[in-house]
Amino acid sequence: xxxxPSWGAVALCTVFVVLAVGLAHARRLAxxxxxxxxxxxxALQLAAVGAVLGAVFSVAGVPGSLAWVGAMVVLxxxxxxxxxxxxxxxxxxxxxxxxxxxxxxxxxxLAIGVIEPxxxxxxxxxxxxxxxxxxxxxxxxxxxxxxxxEARPAIEARLCLGLSARQAFAPHTRSAARTALIPAIxxxxxxGLISLPGAMTGLxxxxxxxxxxxRYQIIVMYMLLGTNTIAAVxxxxxxxFTAFDAAHRLRPTQAPEE
Amino acid sequence: xxxxxxDVGFDRKGTPLLDGIDADVGQGRLTVVTGPSGAGKSTLLRxxxxxxxxxxxxxxxxxxxxxxxxxxxxxxxxxxxxxxxVLLTDDVAAELRVGRPDLDPADAADLLGRVGLPEELLHRxxxxxxxxxxxxxxxxxxxxxxxEALLLDEPTxxxxxxxxxxxxxxxxTLTAAGTSVVAVSHDRRWVRAADSALVxxxxxxxxxxxxxxxxxxxEGA
Numbered sequence: 001x002x003x004x005p006s007w008g009a010v011a012l013c014t015v016f017v018v019l020a021v022g023l024a025h026a027r028r029l030a031x032x033x034x035x036x037x038x039x040x041x042x043a044l045q046l047a048a049v050g051a052v053l054g055a056v057f058s059v060a061g062v063p064g065s066l067a068w069v070g071a072m073v074v075l076x077x078x079x080x081x082x083x084x085x086x087x088x089x090x091x092x093x094x095x096x097x098x099x100x101x102x103x104x105x106x107x108x109x110l111a112i113g114v115i116e117p118x119x120x121x122x123x124x125x126x127x128x129x130x131x132x133x134x135x136x137x138x139x140x141x142x143x144x145x146x147x148x149x150e151a152r153p154a155i156e157a158r159l160c161l162g163l164s165a166r167q168a169f170a171p172h173t174r175s176a177a178r179t180a181l182i183p184a185i186x187x188x189x190x191x192g193l194i195s196l197p198g199a200m201t202g203l204x205x206x207x208x209x210x211x212x213x214x215r216y217q218i219i220v221m222y223m224l225l226g227t228n229t230i231a232a233v234x235x236x237x238x239x240x241f242t243a244f245d246a247a248h249r250l251r252p253t254q255a256p257e258e
Numbered sequence: 259x260x261x262x263x264x265d266v267g268f269d270r271k272g273t274p275l276l277d278g279i280d281a282d283v284g285q286g287r288l289t290v291v292t293g294p295s296g297a298g299k300s301t302l303l304r305x306x307x308x309x310x311x312x313x314x315x316x317x318x319x320x321x322x323x324x325x326x327x328x329x330x331x332x333x334x335x336x337x338x339x340x341x342x343x344v345l346l347t348d349d350v351a352a353e354l355r356v357g358r359p360d361l362d363p364a365d366a367a368d369l370l371g372r373v374g375l376p377e378e379l380l381h382r383x384x385x386x387x388x389x390x391x392x393x394x395x396x397x398x399x400x401x402x403x404x405x406e407a408l409l410l411d412e413p414t415x416x417x418x419x420x421x422x423x424x425x426x427x428x429x430x431t432l433t434a435a436g437t438s439v440v441a442v443s444h445d446r447r448w449v450r451a452a453d454s455a456l457v458x459x460x461x462x463x464x465x466x467x468x469x470x471x472x473x474x475x476x477e478g479a
Binding site: 153154156158161162164248249 | 339356
């Protein structure tokens, strides 16, 4: 195993931040403050997360890890819901989709014994799963929002012919889910060719044999495909209930997009 | 009375778009809703098939409050054709079947004839249709449902003189057969042909009666 970098080595790497700041300053990019703030924030956030994870691993055990993942689901639901704002109950929709997608994927990984029920596996993989679900839910909500804004006349034309809300919205539900899944599918297609993914890079840096690291990575990619698809399909499916009222009418979308 | 409106009002974001509308629409009659732009004419049509519900007042269809009907069944009996045609499928035959999946080809060809479109269009893609053809196809698509009442929003706005005459004749034929037609129009021919006209201005009903009794006559055509 290669030696882990010391805090001194981390401190030395601030030279890259100094370099970036210097270059930005010389080119008058007006980014000095932002670069410094981003660098400081990253260090503080990661230090805090590292400390909390250390505590979770040593004290809280599996229940604590699952609670941690649960908290991530709630936070991810808020973030995705914010992106879908203007849609009726966007936050609830996103939270449910992310929760179901994450629970199903993580639950299945544990149930079939692919990962051990230990905090060191549940927390990082749970984080990846929640993050994948959040991306899919966010993109789905944005696609639904675009469909409602742009295809309102077509949706209403179907409603005027006596079609139900579900029937009138079905073509848009499908295309929203398809579009939302493109990034996940593309990332899966080119994995390893364009860049080595984070989990695999980490394992190789930590001295694990590449073919072992690859096994982890394949599991990660497959679980992300699963969780993204569940979240996208569920978000767009649920949107058809929240986008219409009981009289099969499209609700107005609120607050214009930024 | 197919439709009776009692003190109907509709607000959007606190602004009244319609207010105090009292009117009846007769069975098998051509009722034309006219008035200046922004008067609330299209909004009134949307209330009749429950694409919107009135904020105030009562709306009844065949003597029964509109909201008591199953809304999907109501929209198949009271069909609205929007002003701007939106085609939903790739070819003309499929378009006619959107609301009537069981429509047979002979009936589909007959529908095209009724709106003045040639039967040969039946197997054409919808992408190549002109605005006027699309508008008439949307009308034929609505007729496929054999509605009791037809709500037409500016039904001839994209049509030339001759095609507009075909559609106006169709409206008369439909009413003669017992279908109630409510048409929003700026076209004088529609107002003159109406059994009854409603003139809206600023969301209020300012005139209501046979067209020859109106002070208001639209400027169009």
